[in-house]
Each structure stands twice: as C-alpha cells, then as structure tokens.
Amino acid sequence: MESTVKVKKVKSPFELKMQFFGLPLALLIFAIIYTMPTPEGLSYAGKMALGVFVTALTLWVTESIPNYAVSLLVIVALPLTGAWTEKQAMGVLGYEVIWLTFAAFIIASGMEKSGLAKRMALYLISKFGKSVNSILILLIIINFLIAFVVPSTTARAAMMFPIVLLVVEAFEVNINDPKNNFGKLLALHGIQANNLSTAAIVTATSSQILAISFIKDLTGHEVSWMEWFLASAPITILTLVSMFFIGKLLFKLPKSDSKTLDLGKIKDEYKKLGKMTINEKKALLIFTVTLVLWAMDSLQLKLFGFQLSLVMVALLSSALFFLPYVGILKWKEAKISWNLLIFACGAYAGGVALDETGLASWGLDIVFNKIGIENMSFVVLFAVIMFIASFSHILFTSKTVRTIILIPTIIGIANATGYNPVALALPAAFCIADTITLPPHSKVNLIYYGTGYFTVLEQMLYGILVLLAKWAILVIASVTWFKIIGIA
Structure with a gap:
C-alpha cells in the first residue's frame, strides 16, 4: 500500500491571494512596529521582539515564504533588531523541543519500517473502524485514556503520531483529493485531543502540578488528584465532543466517507501481514521500553537510582532503533523532516523572546488593569479570566511560564x-494545556504540523472555535457543576 502523504498540495485561489499579499503585509507590519515609539513600561527589546514575531506569524499564516526560510530569518532578525542576543537566538537549536521532534521522527520511522505501526493501525481500523466517524472517535478516546499514564503531552504525541500516519496511509489519502479532509481531521484531532485531554488529569503535565502547588501555597487549599479530576473531566469530555462536531462542520467529508466503510481491503491487508516478524517484535520491545520509562517518570529514581527525562528517553529509544542486532534502522532510512526542525527553531526563538523581553507580562498587566475588575460580578469576572487563561498561550509559548504568571495573578485578583x-484559579489551571491554535505554541502542534495535511490558518480557525466552545462550557459550569462540587 503506497503512501501519498508527500504529494504537493494544490493551493486554493484564496490561499494564492494570501501568498501574494503576505510579504508586503508583513513588511508593512514590521515597519509600523519598528518606527512607532516604544510604549511606556515596555523595553525596546520587547517592542522589537513583537515586531519580529508578528511579522513572522504573518508570513507563516500567508505562506508567502517557506516556513523554514521564515524561521531562519527570525534567527537573524532577533539579534539584528536588538530583541535578543545572537547566542540566545542560535542556542534554540539545542532546545528540548528540537531534539524531541528529531527523536519522534526516528521512532516513527522505526515503527513504520518494522510494520508494527501498520499492523496496529490496520487492526484498530478493521476491528473498530466501521466508519470515518468511528475512527476519529476511537483516536480521541485513546488520546484521553493514555493521558492517565503518560505525564507529557509531547510523549503522547510521539506515541500517536506514527499511528495517525499509518491510518492515513491505510486509507490511501491523497493530499490533493477532497477526501484529504479525513487526513486533516486526523492530524488536527491528534493535536486537540492530546492537549485538551491533558486538562482532565492533573498529572498529565508538570505545569498543572505546578499550578496546584501555587494554589496550596497561596490559598492553603490542597487540590487532590480526585478533586481535579471530578471538576475537570466533565469539562474535558464536553470539549472533546464539541471538538468533534466543530471539526465535522469545518472540514466536511464526502457523504460516502461519513457512512459505513468497505473494510474488505483493510482486512485483507491485515491478513497478509501474517504472524509478527522479528523486526516487529524488536520495534514492539523498544517502543514498550520507551512507553514504560515515560509513564514511570519519577519512579525511575526510586527503582534505578537515576531518572531519564522525557527527551533522554526519546533519544535512547532512537539510539536503540539504530543499534546493530537490537535495532532495525539505518541512518538513511530515518525519515527526518529537517525543514520542520528549522521551522521549530525559528518559532520557538520568536516565542521565547516574547517571554524573556517582558512583552508577555507587560501585555497581561495592561489587560487586567484596563478591564475594571473591581466592578464585575463573579460570573463576568470568571468569564474574563477564563478567556485570558485560555488564549494567553498565544503570547506565552511555555506552559510553565503561563502558570507562574497567571495562577498567582488570578489568586491576587x-x-x-x-x-x-480557588473558584477562579483552579478552573484557570484547566486551561494551561489549551495550546492548540498555532504550530509554535506546542511541541505537539509542531509534530503533527509535519504531516502537511493542514495549514497554519486552518489550525488557528479550528483551535479558536474549539477554545470558544470550552470557554462557554467553563462559564456554564461556574454556575452549575462547580457549585455542586463546592469549588465556586
């Protein structure tokens, strides 16, 4: 079965117009920011970081210039404009996200070559994939369930990414075919189901653990695992349901794809695989070791006397795939998306510069000072804070940084x-992982962006609509569910 994932995408007339006008628009935006006076309370470096980031964002959205070329220009522009130092800008190549993305592609390559990922995908589809809808729902459920045992959004993306690619391959999706919306939904669901499911489990990301630590230290209220789950799980499930239907409305599938599928070919392909091969068993062993180490997290220290971080485990897994006798890959067989790595470098450099130059904190202070919180009712204040908590990821690329700034600020308010x-800070903590609107905002986003099945604009539109749905669910919960369980 031949994959068509790498076929060049044909742009629509609207996308071609955006591509044509994107560069002059980006240059105009940069010129305006460059020539305007530095706002009071903001450093010159912060102003230029804003100029570089917004300019790059415009080019990424319009795709006037290849994303990797824009990222290289960002690396040059940050020190050139005084927003960041050359050492800081070039040092992004050593960031965890770059190495983790690199390792994820090697792991995916090993899984693909072994045939194990293909076997898993074909089994799931033949067993449960009665329709496109059931496949999409199945992958959402899997993302939700593994959030219980794997305490990292990126680790879960590394696990699911090869499965998504093989599901796409199993259906022989063509990137220029209208049916590509299935591949689009699979990739975008991979991002959203991963990040949104994180909110249900306090241990699903370290930033949420940090948030409840702030709540305990600043309010005296200790949030237990079960209290978090009881409050957040219904919100998460309703949001995932909303995500499914919003995606179906945005990216319509042909009628034939929304009904029962003919799985005869899929079942035949699965039967042809026969018994598991040696390569499949090797890949299964390596992947199992990887999953166990990821899921163990701090337990490694108690059992082994040392602890490997998420990135180190991923690199160890990559090395095992290359080892003679143990692994199954040669270097030339590793399908590493170098353009994605360069894109990630520029995206993270631009985003982190916003944090380190003080621009993000400056913007947040202005928002809180201007909205006049002292005259607001609880519901209105709750709605405003939840909106800011959710969409602040557009300015803050780091979940940890957002947590450090937002939670104490909200408690102070x-x-x-x-x-x-607690009624304001705990629900705000449920929004920490809402990083679903743009590729630079999450390592998960960057991993799935490499499929080529969706544009920056498509991810942004889908993400904003889903987060607005979650925001509405949270506001309704503030006067219903949260009151019932005693946190409002």
Missing part, C-alpha cells in the same frame, strides 16, 4: 475582589 480564589 480574587483576594482583591473578595471572591473565593
């Missing part, structure tokens, strides 16, 4: 207004 700080 609650204390100043006389409202229960």
